[in-house]
Amino acid sequence: MLLRLPTPATWQLTALSGPVPDAVAHAPDGTPRRFAAPVPGDVHMALRSAGAIDDPHEGDNERRLAWIGQSDWSYETTLEQIDTTAERIDLVLHGVDTHAVLRVDGDERARLSNMHRTWRVPVPELAADAVALRIDIDSPVAVATAERDRLGARWSVFSDLSPFIRKNACAFGWDWGPALPGSGIWRRVEIEAWSTARLSALRPTIRLDGVDGVVDLDVELERSGAVGSDSALIMIARIGDVGVQVDVEPGAVHAHARLDVPAPERWWPAGLGPQTLHDLVVTLTTSDGDVLDTQTRRVGFRDLVVEQVDDEVGRSFGITVNDVPLYVRGFNWIPDDTSLAAVTEDDVRRRVAEARDLGANLLRVWGGGVFESDEFYRACDEAGMLVWQDFLFACAAYPEEEPLRTEVEAEVRENITRLMPHPSLALWNGNNENLWFWFLHDWEHALDGATWGEGFYTDLLPTVTAELDPGRTYLIGSPSSGGRWDDPNDPTRGVVHWWIPDDYRAYDDVRPRFVSEFGFQGPPARVTFDAVTHDADPAPFSPGTVQRQKAEGGTERINDVLAAHFGVPRAFDEWYWLAQLDQARAVRYGVERFRSLEPFCRGTIVWQLNDCWPALSWSMIDVNDRFKPVAYAVREAHRDRIVVLRHEVGVPALFVCNSTSTVWSVDVDVQRWRPDSLVERCSLRVVAEPHRSTRVDLSVIAAALAPDELLIATALAPDGPTRSSLLGGTDRQFPDRVPAFELNVEVAPDGVGIRIDAHTLLRDVTLLVDALDPDAHADRNVITLLPGEHEIWRIRTAHPAVFTPERVRAAVRTAHAASDPDPDYRGLAQLEREKAARSAAAHG
Incomplete structure (x- = not known):
């Protein structure tokens, strides 16, 4: 039977080379300094835990810590001898970030070059003795720079390095996240000891045939290579009381089985029915019945169709599950922390539960991040959260030359195999905005014939998807009108990204079939912002606020919309609240506009659900798990x-x-x-x-x-x-009247209940509970009350005593025009016109 063993949870980390501060590189006696490093983990986590660096998210530490990504690092541990007679002992590394050399007792054993892959390395020495294991990781900045210089630079929205390394692109910086490219062993490392053969890949294609379920199971085997390992084997697949036995021919490394499951309970998306899951158990034995390997997949029976139908207007796009047309109410998902390994299973499950609480039935795993953890997809299965899965290409021209092409195919094959059993997985998407940018930025001429990823999106990805996961739809890109040469962002066909340049009321001017990206920026909870910014006089463009804003012109655009609706307040506190409210208004306006077009429009995916650091961003929930006002507004717009x-x-x-x-x-x-x-x-x-x-x-x-x-x-x-x-x-x-209301606070089992009785019209009433207790959570917000109406807020808090009526009243906000608007505000468009005029005048 295959034996799976963990490796040490703490390794030793050492800086090898690069612009490393001496206090990090060397101990007081001049020897290399060694840090206890968690595995899974990364360099940032280890150094911060040791007190060698400050929080990368605070102040301008992003800039101060750039040397981490420019340096080489070494991880070391000792693997103890294993008491086994197994024919193979493999070291299995589920995620190393990114280019590395693995050494066993000083001898090079493997070169790794893709953070999105699992690496399996034989270590037979463990049968006889303990071994010293060392993984030297190259600077991602240096590796990507060298590849860029070798292959020639490509067009990119953000970093010109991210397309040249198979690493999460957003680590190099995005318009919502910092540039903190790091290194580490970001997923678990295990030892597997086995004999004869093991199950190396399980691919169940699951469908409904009337009321009955069908599982077509493709299996790959790996033989140990020892004497007798090419013998005949038996594979048994079972779901509940239904099982099938398949004879595996001598030497064969592939097997197929079919299970017919009578009338299984179906799996449904959130809000439509139960999320019934079944254990698919696959066992590999010798002909004598000795068990070699057993694996289990949790599967669900559902019929999911991605409908793309030509009609008199253009081409529809929608998802139907078990013959029920679904109006998609989704969010885009980004990595939940700049240190990927810091995200725990509890974090993932809480975030997926929060998405469901906000009315979502789909999460789009965006292509500038990673293929998410197994825990993420399990949580989505159990919550009824459909997953739109991007392949990992975003906002850049990607070279197709070797060795990148081989790495792309390897990561795609592995992750299709890993993710396809999940009933939550709805579709595969080839890229984020790259096809669109070919048209938008004239890549045909700008790239001058250089490769840019077209072969991936039009050939490699659809071919491998059809081979390994024939039951699911492959979409060439987002946005996409269906084909390579169609205008990708045509609202009459397929899926669009719809970004409003000035006023969100412009959503009324478009009639899309499906919107897979749209949104608007707003500040995080004020306590989140204040914890990491230290400006003496905070303002929209003070240094600390600017550090939180990664979108070019982002705060100017916030102010443009404020100017149109409220005026741009001079006072920062008022600016902060109205910017939060403006985000809530803008995103709700868009969701409701597109809802009003059903069934012509079949869904929206708001950008974005979560944050990876404290920022002015498009998120619903900030990095410290605090709901922004926009979250409550969108939840209302997402109701059935x-x-x-x-x-x-x-x-x-x-x-x-x-x-x-x-x-x-x-x-x-x-x-x-x-x-x-x-x-x-x-x-x-x-x-x-x-x-x-x-x-x-x-x-x-x-x-x-x-x-x-x-x-x-x-x-x-x-x-x-x-x-x-x-x-x-x-x-x-x-001109709103001065808000008049009665307020009562009562202690509840898990916090407090706050009742507000309106004496005047109260628009968009919001309780900013983080001002009273940073860990408090309100069950509702952004509510309009008519005179004589009341509403009760349920506040989850461990500190009910701080919720005195006087303090709660001070935390109540309502909609209103800016009390002291800036009369000189000219707007981003006007500033751009003035800049262009000055430039034209300077050049005659």
């Missing part, structure tokens, strides 16, 4: 049944959105308000058909809204009231 108000050619319209399989008959209360009074009110009976949005003309109550008027629609859905608000103009034109 919502009402949405919009202007259509200046006339208000109501959309009743029903993304369920049953008719929704509902009374909608529509009110027209001025800041101090209700002007008009009516009730409308609406019958909303399943899986579509129903438009209702509101000319009966308001042919048009004055700039200082507000329309509010409210309906009672089975899971509670849904409400939408529509200003006739902007917040700058709606």
Whole structure:
């Protein structure tokens, strides 16, 4: 039987060469300094644990710690002798970042060159004695620089190094994350001792045949190479009471089995049904019945179709599961920390649960990161969270020359095999924006014939996917209109990325079929920001704030939208709150706009769910696990049944959105308000058909809204009231009364309950609970209350005593125009025009 053993959890780390500070490189006596290094882990984690560096996320430490990625490092440990008579003893490294040489007792045993692969290295010496194991890791910056210089530079949005090394591209910096390229052993290292043969790959293709389930199982074997290892074997595959036995011919390294499972319970995405999983157990034995290897995969039976149908408008894009059309409500997922190994299984499960809490039924694992951990996909299986899986190419032209091509194929084959058993896995996507950039940035001429990844996306990836995972759809890229030569970001066909340059109300001008990226930036929770920035006088463009903003022109764009809606406040505290609220408004506006187009539009994937460091970014949840106001706003927009108000050619319209399989008959209360009074009110009976949005003309109550008027629609859905608000103009034109409300606090079993009774119209009421307890969590936020209404917030906190009425009242925020707007704010577009004019004048 295959024996699997762990290796030491702590190794020794030493700097080999590079611009390493002497205090890190050498001990006081001049000898090389050695650090206890966790495995899995990375250099940043080890040095920080030892106190040799400060938190990479704080202040400008990103810049100060650039030397880590420019240096070579060595990991060392001792592997103890194994008491075994096994024919093979393998060292299995599930993730080394990135280019490394592995030595056993000083002898080179293997060269590693891809962080996205598993490496298996025979170490027969362990049968006789302990061995010294050493892994020397080259500077990723130096390796990528050398490859760039050898192959020639390629076009890239962010780093010109990331395309030249099979490492997570975002480690070199992105428009939401820092440049902290590191090194390490980022996934577990094991020893496997085995004889005769082992199961090296299991690939179950699972489908439904009527009510019954079918599993087509392809298996790869590795033979030990010892005498007798080419003998006949037996493979047994079983799900519950259903099993099949297959004879494996002498010397064969492939086997196939089919299991017919009568009427299995189906697996459903979140909100549609249970997430029933079944254990597929595969056992390899000798002809005498001795067990050689056993592996288990948790599988689910579901019929998932990615629909791409040409119609009179263009080409649809949607996902149907078990014959139920799904309106996708998703988030883009990025690596959850700059140190990948710091993310625990508990972290992953909590984050997936938070995505479901925010109404999501899909996560897109974005192509500038990594193929996620096994725990991630298991958590998605159990939560009913579909996974859109990118292959790892993003925002750059990728060379296709060797050895990169061989590495790409190896990582793709391994990860397709690893991930395909998961029922949550919905589709494979070839790249993020690279096909689009070929058109957008004229790569045909800019690259002058250099390779850029086209062969990967149009040949290698679809070929290998069809071979290994024939039951799933391969999409050439995101965005994509379906083919290589189609305009990739055509909203009438396929999937689009829709980034609004100035005002989010421009979402009303587009009718997409599916949106796989869109969003808007906002600050993290204030306590998260204050913990890492140390400006004496914080401001939108003070040094600490600038360090948190990685998008070129990002804060200027925040201010542009603030200027359009609220005005740009002079006071930083007010700016911070209104920037948070503006993000919430912008993303909710986009989600609701696209929901109002169902079934023409079949889904949205918001950019982005999570953060990897404290930043002004597009995330819903900041790096310290605090919900931003946008998270609550999007959760409301993600509900199965919502009402949405919009202007259509200046006339208000109501959309009743029903993304369920049953008719929704509902009374909608529509009110027209001025800041101090209700002007008009009516009730409308609406019958909303399943899986579509129903438009209702509101000319009966308001042919048009004055700039200082507000329309509010409210309906009672089975899971509670849904409400939408529509200003006739902007917040700058709606003079809110001074908020008046009664507030009561009561201690609850896990925290406090806070009741707010509104005496005036309160728009977008939000409790910034992190101001009272950094670890507190509110169950709701961004709520509009009419006079006479009340709402109860449930606050999870271990410190209920700090939630006094006076302190809670100080933490309440509502929507309002900026109290002291900057009258000189000119906007990013105006600044760019002035810059262009100055440049033109300087050049005559």
